[in-house]
Amino acid sequence: MKPILLLTILLLTACNGLKPLEDPEPESFWHFRLLPENPQDWNGDPEAGLNYLVTGNYIGSGVPVALFADKLGEYQDTLLRREGLAAYVDHTANIFPAANGTEVITGNCFSCHAYTVNDEVFLGLGNPEDDYQKGLGFKAWLLNVTVKAKYKKDSPEREAFGHFGDYYKAISPNIKTNNPVVNPAFRLEEACAMYRNPIDLTYTDKPQFETISYTLAADVPPLWNVRKKSGLYYNGMGRGDFTKLLMQASVLGIADSTAAREAQAQFDDVLAWVAQLEPPEYPYPIDYTLAEKGEILFNDECAKCHGTYGEFPTYPNKLVSTKFIGTDPFYARYFTRVSGLADWYNASWFAQSEPRSSLEPLEGYIAPPLDGVWATAPYFHNGSVPTIASVINSDDRPDHWTKVDGYDQDALGWKISLQKSGRQVYKTDKPGYSNQGHYFGDPLSDMERQAILEYLKTL
Secondary structure, eight states: OOHHHHHHHHHHHHHHHHHHHHSOOOOOSOSEEEOOOOOOOOOSOHHHHHHHHHHOOTTOOOEEGGGGTTTTTSOOOOSSOOOGGGGGSOTTEEEEEOTTSOEEEEEOGGGTSEEEETTEEEETSOOOOOOOSSOSHHHHHHHHHHHHHHSOTTSHHHHHHTTHHHHHHHHTTTSOOSSSSOBOHHHHHHHHHTTBOTTTOOBOSSOSSOOOSSOOOBOOOOGGGGGGOSSBSTTOOEEEOHHHHHTGGGGGTOOSHHHHHHHHHHHHHHHHHHHTOOOOOOOSOOOHHHHHHHHHHHHHHTHHHHOBOSSSOBOOOEEEEHHHHOSOOHHHHIIIIIOOHHHHHHTSHHHHSSSOEEEOOOSEEEOOOOTTGGGSOSBSTTOOBSBHHHHSOGGGOOSEEEEEEEEETTTTEEEEEOOSOSTTOEETTSTTOOOOOOOTTTTSOHHHHHHHHHHHTTO
């Protein structure tokens, strides 16, 4: 096939895949919806919850630790201070015995939900610096080849590896992004769910639903916001029991619904740990006189969507339609128009067994709580805005930018370079990654915006 013909076919395929996301929605008959209350059981053991997150087998399978025997010992964990072999891996990985007793290693929740600010690791803070632009195709191929070459088919190591390699292979073409700082977590889950029987979660070699080839990804939100929410995720679609929603990473390697049920029982404690998380305090000077003025402005201009803070905080759990908020609609449309994940999930063990959960996507976004917002750059659901100052003044939003070292105390967020090209340049002209919308701060004066920024430092 001639190169020009191949490129044309690929371009047409990509355009056709994105077309359902580009078509404008009909005239919206709603601007806001308040999500119904969704009480959770927060009464587990937080200490046990953290211990399970960093030692537990909720991913179910992984790579035999013996494969890395010569590498262990090069790193010493000083954060979690785990024992045994786990003392020699960082906080983003767990070592645990698979169902047959063979020790395996795999990533854990803190692969995405831990980040370093001012040389301190904060568990629960989203990690925006994993780079998914390279894809995992070669790594997936190499991993499968290496394990199968080293261990015989009937060996305990191959048994422990299970279908982990199959799922890893399935996700590799589906999570390659075309921008930095964003995380394709839902594409990962989608790719694994495609090859699972929804009823018992066992592996199937035939996909259960289809998806498009274009990878949409998002900024990783902080876990301490969970305790305020009635619905999880940027579009508020995660309803019902939060323990099942929080354990969805298990689809990467867990054997079946029996193993999933055992993991879910431990997530009562995980949820309790999440509930007691506190955001990091702003580490730089604050002008409290200006912040008091900012609080008044914030409560007048912002609180109706983002809630109030202080001794008696409130949070409305308000879903705002994409048509009204104006931010990039592709993420919200993805789950209502092209993804089969919600239908799979709602027919699956996650939704059809107690405690029940569901995915109920609508074309809107939840206005997030702003606790610790100073530390959660970049902003918007797609990470397209590097500072809060640019969130509340759309004229200051750069079209192309890259993160550089340091924290911008004036703009509240990342220091950036405005270079136009390069691997680490965020490009807002990519489908799904525009920095449009949320123009509510534009009518304010510069002094009013500065006062609001000063107040946000106190949250």
